[in-house]
Amino acid sequence: MATTDKEVNELIKREYEHGFITEIESDTFEPGLNEDVIARLSAIKKEPEWMLEWRLKAYRRWLEMDEPDWAHVGYPKVDYNSISYYSAPKRKEDMPQSLDEVDPELLKTYEKLGIPLHEREKLAGVAVDAVFDSVSVATTFKEPLAKAGVIFCSISEAVRDYPELVQKYLGTVVPHGDNFFAALNSAVFSDGTFVYVPKGVRCPMELSTYFRINAANTGQFERTLIIAEDSSYVSYLEGCTAPMRDENQLHAAVVELVALDDAQIKYSTVQNWYPGDENGKGGIFNFVTKRGACIGKNSKISWTQVETGSAVTWKYPSCVLRGDNSVGEFYSVALTNNFQQADTGTKMIHLGKNTSSTIISKGISAGKSSNAYRGLVKFGPGAEGARNFTQCDSLLIGDRCGAHTFPYIESKNKSAIVEHEATTSKVSDEQMFLCRQRGIEPEQAVSMIVNGFCKEVFKELPMEFAVEAGKLLEVSLEGSVG
Amino acid sequence: MLSIKNLHASVEGKEILKGINLEIKAGEVHAIMGPNGSGKSTLSQVLAGNEAFEVTEGEVTLNGENLLELETEERAREGIFLAFQYPVEIPGVSNLQFLRTAVNAMRQHKGEGEMNAAEFMKLAKDVSKQVDLDPAFLKRGVNEGFSGGEKKRNEVMQALLLQPKLAILDETDSGLDIDALQVVSNGVNALRAEDRAILMVTHYQRLLNHIVPDYVHVLAGGRIVKSGGRELALELEERGYGWLGIKDEEAANSAN
Numbered sequence: 001m002a003t004t005d006k007e008v009n010e011l012i013k014r015e016y017e018h019g020f021i022t023e024i025e026s027d028t029f030e031p032g033l034n035e036d037v038i039a040r041l042s043a044i045k046k047e048p049e050w051m052l053e054w055r056l057k058a059y060r061r062w063l064e065m066d067e068p069d070w071a072h073v074g075y076p077k078v079d080y081n082s083i084s085y086y087s088a089p090k091r092k093e094d095m096p097q098s099l100d101e102v103d104p105e106l107l108k109t110y111e112k113l114g115i116p117l118h119e120r121e122k123l124a125g126v127a128v129d130a131v132f133d134s135v136s137v138a139t140t141f142k143e144p145l146a147k148a149g150v151i152f153c154s155i156s157e158a159v160r161d162y163p164e165l166v167q168k169y170l171g172t173v174v175p176h177g178d179n180f181f182a183a184l185n186s187a188v189f190s191d192g193t194f195v196y197v198p199k200g201v202r203c204p205m206e207l208s209t210y211f212r213i214n215a216a217n218t219g220q221f222e223r224t225l226i227i228a229e230d231s232s233y234v235s236y237l238e239g240c241t242a243p244m245r246d247e248n249q250l251h252a253a254v255v256e257l258v259a260l261d262d263a264q265i266k267y268s269t270v271q272n273w274y275p276g277d278e279n280g281k282g283g284i285f286n287f288v289t290k291r292g293a294c295i296g297k298n299s300k301i302s303w304t305q306v307e308t309g310s311a312v313t314w315k316y317p318s319c320v321l322r323g324d325n326s327v328g329e330f331y332s333v334a335l336t337n338n339f340q341q342a343d344t345g346t347k348m349i350h351l352g353k354n355t356s357s358t359i360i361s362k363g364i365s366a367g368k369s370s371n372a373y374r375g376l377v378k379f380g381p382g383a384e385g386a387r388n389f390t391q392c393d394s395l396l397i398g399d400r401c402g403a404h405t406f407p408y409i410e411s412k413n414k415s416a417i418v419e420h421e422a423t424t425s426k427v428s429d430e431q432m433f434l435c436r437q438r439g440i441e442p443e444q445a446v447s448m449i450v451n452g453f454c455k456e457v458f459k460e461l462p463m464e465f466a467v468e469a470g471k472l473l474e475v476s477l478e479g480s481v482g
Numbered sequence: 483m484l485s486i487k488n489l490h491a492s493v494e495g496k497e498i499l500k501g502i503n504l505e506i507k508a509g510e511v512h513a514i515m516g517p518n519g520s521g522k523s524t525l526s527q528v529l530a531g532n533e534a535f536e537v538t539e540g541e542v543t544l545n546g547e548n549l550l551e552l553e554t555e556e557r558a559r560e561g562i563f564l565a566f567q568y569p570v571e572i573p574g575v576s577n578l579q580f581l582r583t584a585v586n587a588m589r590q591h592k593g594e595g596e597m598n599a600a601e602f603m604k605l606a607k608d609v610s611k612q613v614d615l616d617p618a619f620l621k622r623g624v625n626e627g628f629s630g631g632e633k634k635r636n637e638v639m640q641a642l643l644l645q646p647k648l649a650i651l652d653e654t655d656s657g658l659d660i661d662a663l664q665v666v667s668n669g670v671n672a673l674r675a676e677d678r679a680i681l682m683v684t685h686y687q688r689l690l691n692h693i694v695p696d697y698v699h700v701l702a703g704g705r706i707v708k709s710g711g712r713e714l715a716l717e718l719e720e721r722g723y724g725w726l727g728i729k730d731e732e733a734a735n736s737a738n
Contacts, residue, residue: 429534430570434624437530438584438640439558439591448583452574452623 018241018272022109022214026133028087031217033080035059038187041086045156045190048163058176058186065180068314071343072372072404075285075312078250085188087133087218109212127152129193129209131222141205148204150234151196155223158194165196169227173256173293173320181252181314182289185221189254192222197232197263206462208237213273213284219250226256228263230296235266235462240273240309246282248311253288261296261323266304268461269317273309278367280339283311290317291347294326294355302329303346304460311340316374318347321355321386328357331457335450336369336401345375345406350383350416359390362454365401372404379416387417394424395453397446425453483508483679484529484648489540491528498524500704501540506648511680513690515715516701517723522683523567525701526652529681530564531557544648559591561647565637565654572624577636580624581606581643588644606643613639613669631662638669649673650681655689667692687719700726 029037038059042052067078089103109132127141129152145152151162158166176186193209213220228234240251251273257265267290276283286309292301303317319328330346348357357377365371377388394403405422427449435445451458489502498521506512516522528535529542531554542549544560552560572580585605586596597605607617613635625633634654641649651670655663670693673680682693690698690712698714699706700723708714708726 428570431572433530433532433554434566434570434572435580435584436554437558437562437564438580438644439555439587440583441555441587444583444587448575448580449572452572455574 018274022105024089024103024105024214026087026089026214028218029084031082031084033059033083033085033188037085041188041190044086045159047156047159050163050167051159054171054176055187058183059188061177062180062183062187065177065183067180071314071374072370072406073312073314073341073343075248075341078248078285080184082217083250084218085221086190087214089132109214127205127207129154129207131191131193131209131211131220133190133212133214133218133220144204145207149198149201150203151194152207153194155189155192155194155225158225162194162196165227166194166225169256169258170225171256173258173291174254174289179289181287182254185223185252185254185289188219189221189223192224192253193226193236193238194224195226195234195236197226197228197234199229199231201229201232203232203234206235206237208239211238211240213241213249213251217247217249219252221251222253224253224255225258226265226267227258228260228265228299230260231262232260233264233266235268237268237270237462239270244274244277244282248276248283248285250285250287251310253290255288255290255317257292257301259292259294259296259299259301259323259326262298263296264300264302265292266302266462267292267317269303269305269307270461271305271307271309271313274311275309275340276311276338278338280311280368283340284309286310286313286315288313288315290315291320292318292328293320294323294328294352296326297323297352298325299323300327300329302331302460304329304331304457305333305344306457306461307332307334307342307344310342313340313342313344315344316346318349319357320349320351321357321383322351323355324352325354326352327355329460330357330359330361330375331460332361333364333454333457334362334371334373335364336366336371338367338369340367340369342370343372343374345373347376347378348388349376349378349380350386350388350413351380352383352386354385355383356386357388359388359392360456361390361392362457363392363394363403364397364450364453365394365403366397368400370402370404372406374406374408376408376410377418378409379411379413381412383413384415386413386415388419390418390420392420392422393453394422395450396424396426397450483545484681485541485543486529487541489525489528489542490538491524491535492538493524493535497538498535498704499528502701502704502706504699504706506679506681508647508679509674509676510697511674511682511693511695512697512699513682513684513695513715514699514701514706515684515687515718518685520701521704522685522701523652526564526650526681526683529557529648529650530554530562555587559588563641563644563646563649565634565641565649565651567653567656569625569628569633569637571626571628573626575624576621577624578603578606578620581620581640584640585643609639609642612642612672614665615639630657631659634658634666635662635669638666638673641673642669646678648679648681650683652683653685654682655684655686663689663692687715690715702726 038055129139174182259265273284301319328348334342336342361373363371373392392405484506486504491499582602610617615635700708
């Protein structure tokens with residue numbers, strides 16, 4: 001009924017709390033993209049020749065490509081020449097040797113975001129790589145990790161310090177010409193995280209990267225590469241925020257995961273880029289390519305994502321299940337409010353025998369937003385005995401939002417088994433009335449109902465972050481009832 | 483405790499309650515009976531503050547305070563409890579979490595501290611036994627996959643937990659077999675207290691064999707047409723509603 005819908009919509013209106021701007025002097029490229037810009041970027045990063053070659057190859061490929069328009073989203077055309085492709089906070093020396101040398105303004109920024117980087121106050125048991133605009137500004141717990149043989153550093157460092165590993169794997173999961181945004185990223189990626197877990201090692205702590213866009217008119221193009229050798233295990237989490245600005249900003253990342261025999265990678269995302277204001281002004285365009293390759297037998301890659309931010313999201317964390325008995329998982333909560341648009345889902349490509357995949361997608365739409373699940377489950381001729389289970393649930397809050405489901409199934413193997421379940425429900429007036437009749441505030445009621453809806457996904461998040469994710473939903477929903 | 487004066491209410495422009503007058507004192511149990519479509523459920527929904535219904539005239543006070551000015555959740559915290567005829571499911575939210583949130587909202591309102599999970603668990607287990615519900619129900623989603631009888635017992639359990647001033651039971655007996663009816667009635671009888679009033683809305687006399695009311699009112703066409711004691715219910719059972727001259731109106735109502 002109209003009154004309750006209005007209330008629900010009021011509830012979803014809350015201020016974005018990470019919208020502040022850090023006043024810091026930056027070295028920023030003039031807007032524009034050409035081969036000189038890429039060469040300058042590569043030079044600043046002191047990259048070897050092969051890296052620049054690879055970038056230029058990707059750039060030339062990109063010039064021939066068209067921006068994809070098949071997603072269920074609409075946004076003004078991005079002028080790729082009005083974006084600056086590099087922005088880094090100024091500092092005296094080239095690289096900070098220790099946290100003491102990191103600009104205090106930056107440390108304050110991360111503290112404000114709840115990510116203390118100081119040795120004393122570091123998050124217990126979680127190592128953090130902090131990426132600010134185009135560069136990694138600090139990485140914590142490097143030494144204890146090194147003791148275990150785990151490499152955890154910025155991708156720029158990895159290109160210089162571990163060139164053979166980077167050369168061996170970079171672009172093997174997401175090739176430089178994979179798609180429009182991946183090609184752009186391959187040409188201009190500025191920083192990101194590199195993780196290498198050697199054979200038989202269980203990474204002793206959670207690894208995480210915190211991405212922050214600060215400078216105006218810049219794009220963030222980070223690149224993450226995670227390699228898990230035979231019988232190793234790593235759990236990685238990324239978080240993202242940006243200031244409130246009236247202009248849209250572009251974030252086009254590429255993440256590649258490689259899991260060898262019996263290895264396991266758990267990759268979690270809590271994405272809270274600035275979503276734009278309640279009239280749909282500003283916000284981040286989040287056009288991201290994430291893919292994991294289960295190369296080895298019995299390997300496993302799990303994607304868990306909680307997507308609450310961004311004006312437009314275009315993102316399909318996928319698994320290529322090449323190794324026999326390998327397992328792919330995708331657990332997703334995507335919440336859109338106001339004028340946000342999300343087209344997100346996954347691809348599970350079954351190539352090996354007895355490979356299995358699970359997809360649990362929870363879409364929540366509020367305000368005038370649009371939320372689409374798009375998923376591909378594909379079985380190659382060799383995927384004997386492979387199976388997939390997909391469950392897509394949509395929850396609508398109010399009556400001006402939209403939810404869409406686009407499942408694609410392609411099978412070239414008769415023994416493959418696919419199960420697909422889909423539901424659409426509403427936060428009903430009856431549910432709200434029951435909660436309120438028991439004395440519960442409307443805001444709390446919506447948050448409780450939405451959290452209940454997302455429970456299956458939240459239980460997949462690392463514990464420290466499951467609570468955070470619940471709170472984040474609450475914040476994103478604030479104002480949706482009133 | 484509860485005073486209803488000339489209450490008119492409508493839904494989607496159609497008037498359902500056409501001038502209800504009712505006084506309920508602390509410690510009393512009142513039963514409201516009446517044919518289908520007479521406005522029984524509407525009365526309970528209006529008292530609890532369901533915004534689907536519009537109050538067009540009249541006043542309702544709880545201990546002298548204007549109830550109609552309060553939001554649904556404020557009425558609940560002032561002590562109005564409604565046991566729903568058709569309790570709705572909230573998937574993924576455990577009964578335990580839901581009930582603890584509700585109990586703590588009430589406690590906060592009274593200026594009492596929140597109950598922690600362990601304290602609450604103990605209390606909830608005790609209360610669930612009173613209505614013969616396996617404590618395992620506490621961990622299940624709110625009403626998720628509950629049978630009709632389990633839902634009703636769950637409602638009565640909530641009343642026992644929240645200790646309201648006025649408990650409104652909307653057709654709490656419907657869909658119950660005789661054993662379940664006994665269990666639910668025991669729960670309701672456990673609610674009876676000197677400082678608490680109970681308003682039962684029911685279609686059938688049989689509930690009143692288990693929960694004996696002090697007063698019985700007959701609602702028809704949106705008005706209370708007759709009030710009496712326990713014996714009125716028995717008389718209705720024997721003679722139907724016809725002798726009160728409301729049969730035609732009922733027929734007219736259902737024809738609408």
